[in-house]
Structure formats: C-alpha cells, structure tokens
Amino acid sequence: MKKTIILLTFLMAILLFVSNIEASNIKLSKSKSIIIFNIPSLIGKKIVVVRNILGPPTEKKSGYLEPTKEQLQLGLNEWENTFKKHNETLIVKFNPITRNVIDFFIPGNNKQHVLAIGNLKENSKKYQLTIVNSIKNPSEITGIIITPSN
Numbered sequence: 001m002k003k004t005i006i007l008l009t010f011l012m013a014i015l016l017f018v019s020n021i022e023a024s025n026i027k028l029s030k031s032k033s034i035i036i037f038n039i040p041s042l043i044g045k046k047i048v049v050v051r052n053i054l055g056p057p058t059e060k061k062s063g064y065l066e067p068t069k070e071q072l073q074l075g076l077n078e079w080e081n082t083f084k085k086h087n088e089t090l091i092v093k094f095n096p097i098t099r100n101v102i103d104f105f106i107p108g109n110n111k112q113h114v115l116a117i118g119n120l121k122e123n124s125k126k127y128q129l130t131i132v133n134s135i136k137n138p139s140e141i142t143g144i145i146i147t148p149s150n
Helices: 002-031 047-054 071-075 113-119
Strands: 079-085 088-095 103-109 127-133 139-148
Touching: 047 088, 079 113, 103 113, 113 139
Parallel strands: none
Antiparallel strands: 079 088, 088 103, 103 139, 127 139
C-alpha cells in the first residue's frame, strides 16, 4: 500500500511537471514572433548596406532601383526601395545623393504584428515611430513609419 501511494505521488508529480512545461511552451509560442526585418540593426546604415543585408529590392526587376540622371537634375532628393520577405513588405526611403536612409515603412493593420516583424519597441531612443492611420477610418492603421533619431 505504501509503495502504491509513493508511486502515485511520483506519477502525479511527473504529470504536474510535464503539464507546467507544456503550459509554458504555449505561452512562449503565443508571444514568440518572427522578426522579418530587424529594423534596429538597419538604423544608421546607407542604402547600399541595407540592400546587402535584405537582398535586392523589388525595383531591381523593373529597372527603377535608382532615379535617373534627369530626375536627379530636377532636384529629386528622395527615392524608395521595396523589400519583400515572407509575405511582408518593408519600404525604405533614402536620399539618392547622400545614400542615407531617411525612414522605413512597414505596412499593416495590426500594430503589434508590425512591431514584432520589425523587431521594434515603442519607446526606443534609436528611432521614432509614427502610426499611419487609415484615411477612411482613422481608428485603423495602415502601417508604421520608423524614423532614425538624430
């Protein structure tokens, strides 16, 4: 009888231990997000370095990777490259003369998801976040602009 009680107690302890492990794994999997564009690591980099890290932008296929000489002569001082990974998009605005990145934009209608895929924190000293609201419904967002701090 004593052996049975000890055995049952031991089995219950194992069962309780296993259920706690499974519960903590569920919490981890719910809070764990995939970082697709590690924006903090791109802050302060020139567009050439950003392209090396993220791969070729979609404009490379269309031939609009850079502005034309004529556009530059007209005073164009901003250009964009679009990067796609895992069905997510990142738009990088840069100055075609200095090659400095001006800002990043991640489109999306779920703030937490956009923050997660960009590895972003709401209160960083490295960058400022600007929530872009929908024109049709200002309570909805269309994405987040990430501007490097000066």
